[in-house]
Ligand code: HEM
C-alpha cells in the first residue's frame with residue numbers, strides 16, 4: 114500500500130522495525146517501549162474512531178516521542194490535516210483512497226483557522242507544521 | 248399476506264421516492280409498484296443502487312395497505328413521509344424548488360448593523376468559512392461521483408450540519424452563544440425564502456434548522472451564510488458542538504461575568520480541533536455568568552459557571568457529565584475555580600480523557616455522562632487531573648493578551664438613554680401592554696434599558712418556527728430599537744437585549760403589527776417542543792400537535808397558573824428537554840397509537856433536576872385532561888407566590904400522582 118509523507122508525496126516503504134499500537138493501547142505501556150523504536154504505527158480501525166488522534170498527541174506531548182509516527186488503517190483525505198496536527202508524520206493510505214487524494218486535501222492557500230487558532234501559542238502545532246514543511 | 252412498497256430518499260435533494268419497477272423512482276407513493284412477501288426480496292435487490300454513485304440512499308421496504316386508488320403506508324412515520332408534515336398542510340411532500348431560479352442580491356451586501364454587540368470577523372475569518380463551504384461543495388461532488396461512499400460522506404455532511412430527515416435534508420446552522428445581528432437574521436430569512444420553504448426552526452441549543460434543503464443547494468446556502476459570518480460547522484457529528492450561553496448575556500442585571508467572550512474563545516478553540524473532531528459521540532458545552540442559570544449548564548457534557556474568586560478575578564466552576572437523552576444525568580462538579588489562563592487546558596484534559604476512554608462499542612453508552620458513571624466520578628476526576636497535570640506547561644495557555652485580542656473584536660454597546668417616564672405612562676394606559684411587559688421582559692444592567700423576549704409560541708403555531716417575513720420584521724425592529732442585536736434563547740424564543748425603556752411601547756406596537764407580541768413567556772403555551780415525527784426520522788411520536796392541544800386547553804387560564812415550563816420530546820433522545828421541564832412529555836408509540844409519558848419536577852437551572860414519571864403513558868386525547876388535573880392539584884395547594892415547581896418541591900409527587908390517576 115502507498116506510503117505518503119506530510120505533504121502527501123509518495124515515499125518508499127521503510128524496513129525499520131515498527132511498534133504497532135492498537136487504538137485502545139494504554140499510553141504508559143506504549144511509552145515504556147518507545148525508546149526501542151524509531152517508528153510507531155497507530156491503527157485506525159475505521160475513520161470514525163478518533164482515539165488515534167489523542168494517542169498520537171499523548172505520545173508526542175506527554176512522552177516526548179520524536180520518531181516517525183505513522184497512521185495505518187482506514188482514514189480519510191478529509192482528516193489529513195488533523196492527523197498532521199496531532200503529530201503523525203507518515204501515512205499508509207487505505208485502498209479506498211489513493212495517495213493523490215491526500216495531496217489534494219492540502220491545497221495551498223488553506224488558512225490555518227480563525228483568530229484564536231492563529232494566535233494561540235500552540236508551540237507544538239507550530240513546531241509540527243514546521244517539521245512537516247521542512 | 249402483507250403488501251409492500253420500496254422507498255428511499257433521493258441523494259441530490261433528499262425527496263422521499265417510491266420504487267416503480269421499470270419506471271424507476273416515483274415522487275408519489277401511489278405510483279409505487281407493490282410486492283407481496285414472496286416477490287419482495289428480488290424487488291429489493293433490483294431497487295438497490297448498483298454502485299456507490301447511486302442517486303438514492305436508504306433503500307428499504309415498507310408495508311402498505313391499498314385504500315381505493317391510494318397506497319397508504321402502515322407505519323405512521325411513513326405516512327408522514329409520503330404526505331408531508333401533519334402540522335403544515337400547506338407543504339406537501341415532494342420537490343419544491345426550481346434549482347435554476349435566479350437569486351436576488353444578499354442582505355449582507357447592503358445591511359451592516361454597525362452597533363450590534365457581536366464578535367467581528369475579519370476577511371481572514373470570513374475566508375475560513377468560505378473555504379469550508381467550498382470544501383463541502385467538493386465533498387458533495389465527490390459523493391455524487393462515488394469517490395466517497397455514503398458511509399464516508401455521512402459524517403462529513405454531519406460535520407457541516409446536514410442531516411437527512413423524512414422529507415428532505417435538514418441544515419442546522421449555529422448561532423454562537425445565541426447572538427445575532429439584524430444583518431445575520433436577514434441572511435437567515437434569505438436562506439429560508441430562497442433555499443427552503445419560507446421558514447426556519449430555532450432550537451434549544453441556539454441553532455436554527457432549515458427543514459427543506461436540497462443537498463445540491465447546501466454548498467450555495469453555506470456560501471450565502473458565510474458572507475454574514477454564519478456557518479453549520481460542527482452543528483452535528485461526534486465533535487464539540489455550538490457552545491451555548493444565557494440569552495441575556497451582557498444585558499442582564501444579575502450578571503457577574505459576561506460569558507460571551509469565553510464562549511467565543513471556546514468556539515474558536517473547538518472549531519476544526521485536530522484532536523477532538525472524531526469523539527465517541529457529540530459533545531455539548533454551555534457557559535453561564537449570571538446568578539440564575541439560564542443556559543442549563545448542569546445538563547451539558549461540560550457546563551461552565553463563570554464567577555469571581557475572593558480576589559475579584561474571573562474564574563470558572565466546571566461541571567461534566569450532564570445530559571438528557573436515554574439516560575439523563577445532572578452533571579458532577581470537577582473544580583470550583585479554574586483560572587482564565589487554564590480554561591482551555593482544563594477542557595482539553597477532560598476531552599482527552601473522554602476521547603481515549605469513552606465507549607465506542609455502544610451508541611447508547613458513548614456519552615461522557617456514561618463514562619463518568621462507569622468509572623465512578625472520583626476516578627474520572629482523578630484521571631482528568633492527572634491528564635491536566637501532564638500537559639506541557641506552555642500548551643494552550645489563555646494568556647491575557649489572547650483574551651484581550653478576542654475581546655477587542657467585540658463591539659461594546661453604549662447605553663446612554665435614560666428612563667424619562669414614557670414607559671410608566673404607557674403602562675398605565677394600556678393593560679395588554681402592561682401584561683406583555685410583565686411576562687416578556689427582563690431587567691437590564693443599564694437603568695434606562697430593558698431586555699425583551701419575543702415569543703415564537705403564538706396560539707396554534709409551531710414552537711420555535713419563524714417565517715422569513717417574521718425574521719425580516721424582527722431584524723428591522725432590532726435595528727430600530729435594540730442596536731441591531733438579537734438573541735436566540737434556549738427556550739426557542741428571540742430576545743431583543745438592549746431596548747431603551749422609553750422606546751418599549753413603540754417596539755411593542757411594532758411587534759404587534761408583525762404578530763409577534765404574544766405575552767406568554769414562561770407560561771404553559773411557551774412550551775419547548777422538538778420537531779417530532781412531523782419532521783424527524785428518529786421520532787416515535789409527534790410533538791407539535793400535542794403541544795398545540797395543551798396550549799389551547801390552557802389558553803384562558805395560563806396567566807392565573809403562572810410560570811410553568813412544559814417540555815415535549817418526540818422520542819427518548821430528549822431534544823425537547825422533557826426531563827427538565829416542570830412538566831415533561833415524552834412521545835412513544837404503543838401499537839401504532841401515539842402516547843405520552845408525563846414527568847414532573849424537572850428543572851434545568853441552578854436547581855437542576857430530572858423529572859419523575861408520574862404514571863403510565865396516556866393517549867394524545869387524554870394528555871390535556873391529565874395535565875389539567877395535575878395543574879388543578881397545584882392551584883388547590885399553592886401558597887402565595889409559589890410557582891408549580893415550588894409547590895411540587897414542597898409537597899413531593901404524591902398529590903399530583905393522585906390527581907393524574909383520577910384523570911387518566
Ligand atoms: C430533527 C433532527 C434532530 C435529530 C436527528 C436529533 C438527534 C438527537 C439525538 C440522537 C440525541 C440524543 C443524543 C444522545 O443522547 O447521545 C439528541 C439530543 C438532543 N437534541 Fe436533538 N435532534 C434533532 C433536532 C433537535 C432539535 C430541533 C433540538 C432543539 C429543539 C435538539 C436539541 C437536542 C438536545 C437539547 C438534546 C439533548 C441534550 C443531550 O445531548 O444530552 N435536537 N438529538
Ligand code: SF4
Nearest residue numbers: 777783786817818822
Ligand atoms: S427528541 Fe426524538 S423526535 Fe424529537 S427531534 Fe430529537 S430525535 Fe427527533
